[in-house]
Amino acid sequence: xxxxxxxxxxxxxxxxxxxxxxxxxxxxxxxxxxxxxxxxxxxxxxxxxxxxxxxxxxxxxxxxxxxxxxxxxxxxxxxxxxxxxxxxxxxxxxxxxxxxxxxxxxxxxxxxxxxxxxxxxxxxxxxxxxxxxxxxxxxxxxxx
DNA sequence: GCCAACGTTGGC
DNA sequence: GCCAACGTTGGC
Numbered sequence: 001x002x003x004x005x006x007x008x009x010x011x012x013x014x015x016x017x018x019x020x021x022x023x024x025x026x027x028x029x030x031x032x033x034x035x036x037x038x039x040x041x042x043x044x045x046x047x048x049x050x051x052x053x054x055x056x057x058x059x060x061x062x063x064x065x066x067x068x069x070x071x072x073x074x075x076x077x078x079x080x081x082x083x084x085x086x087x088x089x090x091x092x093x094x095x096x097x098x099x100x101x102x103x104x105x106x107x108x109x110x111x112x113x114x115x116x117x118x119x120x121x122x123x124x125x126x127x128x129x130x131x132x133x134x135x136x137x138x139x140x141x142x143x144x
Numbered sequence: 145g146c147c148a149a150c151g152t153t154g155g156c
Numbered sequence: 157g158c159c160a161a162c163g164t165t166g167g168c
Contacts, residue, residue, distance in 0.1 A: 002154090026163075048154055105155080123161040125153045 001058070001094075002047040002127045010044050010055035010099065018061055018095045021128075022069045023077045025089060029128040033092045034064045041097060043131060043139055045119065053104040054139055062093035100143025113138035 001021065003009065013019055024030055036042075040060040046052055066087035069077035082088035108114055118129045131139075 004154090028163095052155070125162065127153085 001042050002045045004048040005046040005055070006048070009046065010058075010096070013044065013056075013058060013094060014096045014099070018093055020062075020067070020093050021091045022067050024067070024091065024127060025077065025079070026126065029126050030064075030090055032126075032128045032130060033090055035130075036060045036063060036092050038063055041136065042094060043136060044094075047127075051104045051106065053102055053108065054100060054143060055102060056096060056100045056143075057098040057140060058094040059097040060092050061095045064090040064092050067091035098140075100140065103139065103143050107142065108139070111138055111142060 005011075008019070021033070024033065038060055042058045042060065043054055044056045044058050046055050066084070067077070067089045069075040070079040070082045070087065070089045071084055072078055077089075079088060105120075108117075109120055114120055114135055117131065117135050118124055118126070119131070
C-alpha cells in the first residue's frame with residue numbers, strides 16, 4: 001500500500017497506532033482491499049518522496065468497511081454520488097507491525113525477486129496491490 | 145459503445 | 157515543473 005509520507009508516513013502510523021486507510025477512490029484498489037483479511041501483512045510504501053521506497057510492514061486489524069470520508073462534504077474525499085445506503089468506497093484499518101530499514105525504489109528495482117512485481121511495473125499507479133508471498137518475503141528480508 | 149478531453153498519480 | 161500512464165467523464 002502506498003502513502004505519501006508528507007501526508008501520512010510510516011512514522012505517523014506508529015504514532016497513531018491504527019489508521020483507517022481513507023481516500024482510495026479507484027475500484028481496482030478498493031477490490032484489493034476487500035480481499036484483505038484480518039492479520040494480513042502489508043508493505044508500506046512511501047510514494048512521492050525523496051527517495052520513494054519501502055518504510056515498514058503493517059498489518060490489517062479491521063477488514064473493509066465503508067470509508068466515512070465519502071459521505072463528508074467537508075472532506076476532499078467526498079463523493080456526492082455515494083450514499084450510506086449504497087456506499088461506493090471502502091477502507092481497511094492498519095496498524096504498524098515492523099519498521100524496516102528503508103529500501104529505496106532503486107534498491108527494489110535491483111532485486112531479482114521483484115522482477116515481475118506489480119509495484120515496479122511501468123505506469124503502475126494503483127495505490128493498493130497484491131504481492132506474491134516470495135516478493136513480500138524478499139522485501140522484508142532486504143529491510144531486516 | 146466509442147473516444148476525446150480531462151484529471152490524477154508519481155517518478156524524475 | 158514536466159510528462160507518461162491511465163482511469164473517468166460525458167457528448168455523440
